Amino acid sequence: MGTSGDSGASAAGNRSPIKVALAGASGYAGGEILRLLLGHPAYRDGSLVIGALTAGGNAGTTLGSHHPHLLPLADRVLGQTDIETLSGHDVVFLGLPHGNSAEIAEQLAESTVIIDCGADFRLTDSDDWEKYYKSPHAGSWPYGLPELPGGRDKLVGATRIAVPGCYPTVSSLALAPAVTAGIVEPRVTIVAVSGTTGAGRAPKADLLGSEVMGSVRAYGVGGAHRHTPEIKQNLSAIAGTDVTVSFTPVLAPMPRGILATCTAPTTASADEIRTVYEKAYADEPFVHVLPEGQLPQTGAVVGSNAVQIAVTVDADAGLLVAIAAIDNLTKGTAGGAVQSMNLALGLPETDGLSTVGVAP
Numbered sequence: 445m446g447t448s449g450d451s452g453a454s455a456a457g458n459r460s461p462i463k464v465a466l467a468g469a470s471g472y473a474g475g476e477i478l479r480l481l482l483g484h485p486a487y488r489d490g491s492l493v494i495g496a497l498t499a500g501g502n503a504g505t506t507l508g509s510h511h512p513h514l515l516p517l518a519d520r521v522l523g524q525t526d527i528e529t530l531s532g533h534d535v536v537f538l539g540l541p542h543g544n545s546a547e548i549a550e551q552l553a554e555s556t557v558i559i560d561c562g563a564d565f566r567l568t569d570s571d572d573w574e575k576y577y578k579s580p581h582a583g584s585w586p587y588g589l590p591e592l593p594g595g596r597d598k599l600v601g602a603t604r605i606a607v608p609g610c611y612p613t614v615s616s617l618a619l620a621p622a623v624t625a626g627i628v629e630p631r632v633t634i635v636a637v638s639g640t641t642g643a644g645r646a647p648k649a650d651l652l653g654s655e656v657m658g659s660v661r662a663y664g665v666g667g668a669h670r671h672t673p674e675i676k677q678n679l680s681a682i683a684g685t686d687v688t689v690s691f692t693p694v695l696a697p698m699p700r701g702i703l704a705t706c707t708a709p710t711t712a713s714a715d716e717i718r719t720v721y722e723k724a725y726a727d728e729p730f731v732h733v734l735p736e737g738q739l740p741q742t743g744a745v746v747g748s749n750a751v752q753i754a755v756t757v758d759a760d761a762g763l764l765v766a767i768a769a770i771d772n773l774t775k776g777t778a779g780g781a782v783q784s785m786n787l788a789l790g791l792p793e794t795d796g797l798s799t800v801g802v803a804p
């Protein structure tokens with residue numbers, strides 16, 4: 445404990461272990477990546493080691509002072525987020541605020557697998573990027589959502605991966621089967637309720653316990669939220685036509701979880717739609733279409749990489765209703781990142797990831 449290059453056992457066999465670094469280790473996404481890596485079979489058998497852990501202003505402090513739940517790494521001292529500290533690793537996770545990834549990425553070796561939890565390389569359209577992020581576009585990387593049609597192939601062997609935003613993960617997966625099958629009009633409405641860890645750990649007055657507890661509020665309404673173009677990009681690509689997206693995020697007084705309610709005009713029956721969803725996700729290890737009559741809840745997916753989905757039709761309104769729950773920190777960030785790492789490195793995709801939530 446306390447040295448760089450920790451592993452759960454002595455290195456397996458004669459092969460060099462996979463060396464992983466993490467920038468942004470004091471943050472929520474970083475902490476969750478480490479929690480998952482500590483339970484990963486490759487870490488436990490010594491074939492993956494956890495190398496440099498870095499932060500911004502908190503460089504020089506111990507990991508345990510930020511994440512007391514990560515006991516095996518508690519004594520590790522966080523380094524500076526710079527190329528000297530992050531180079532020499534096989535995999536580098538970036539859990540940094542938007543706009544910090546490109547400068548680091550361009551200095552790391554081409555062969556390093558870089559998995560960016562930020563938004564910097566998610567969007568393909570520079571105009572969209574500039575409109576929503578108000579800065580120059582860094583480019584686009586393979587998108588870390590293997591469950592989208594064709595998504596998995598782009599990640600196998602990839603050395604640059606953009607992990608999706610948490611709202612785009614849950615909303616895209618809730619709507620993808622219907623959009624792919626063409627059984628809804630390309631006009632979707634999403635209202636998604638998120639826990640506060642989605643907003644990161646940096647202190648902000650509107651995230652104080654006193655402001656958040658006992659109150660639920662919408663924000664980023666009227667197409668203003670930066671995840672609108674990301675969801676549109678995902679759904680339009682699989683629809684083969686422009687999909688209009690109305691997205692309203694809602695902040696709820698809970699630490700983790702997102703519940704997204706997604707609707708779109710349809711003339712299909714509930715049975716037809718259920719058949720499409722069950723077929724689309726039959727072989728997906730993390731996406732579960734719930735039995736008829738059962739609805740998703742965030743409490744059932746906390747700490748897991750699962751996506752639980754219920755689909756039905758509001759026949760009176762002529763709308764498909766798809767409701768999905770994820771843990772924003774797991775499938776919505778760190779779980780998606782580890783799943784992407786597994787695919788990139790040729791490890792079993794589900795390694796280190798559970799579908800079993802922590803409840804109640």
Ligand SMILES: NC(=O)C1=CN([C@@H]2O[C@H](COP(=O)(O)OP(=O)(O)OC[C@H]3O[C@@H](n4cnc5c(N)ncnc54)[C@H](OP(=O)(O)O)[C@@H]3O)[C@@H](O)[C@H]2O)C=CC1
Binds near residue numbers: 473542641776
């Ligand atoms: N939270 C979530 O549910 C999701 C987050 N993401 C994305 O993941 C990334 C990390 O998010 P999250 O963990 O929530 O954010 P946090 O604010 O919790 O953590 C940010 C981390 O980045 C470090 N950092 C901040 N500024 C700098 C800097 N200028 N240079 C170096 N390090 C810096 C912080 O270090 P220090 O403690 O020293 O300030 C901290 O370790 C973001 O891009 C976010 O959008 C993506 C999907 C969902």
Ligand SMILES: CC(=O)N[C@@H](CCC(=O)OP(=O)(O)O)C(=O)O
Binds near residue numbers: 609638639641642643
């Ligand atoms: C509750 C909350 O504030 N959530 C964040 C989204 C979290 C996420 O997915 O983040 P990135 O796109 O930033 O990576 C928000 O709405 O800005």
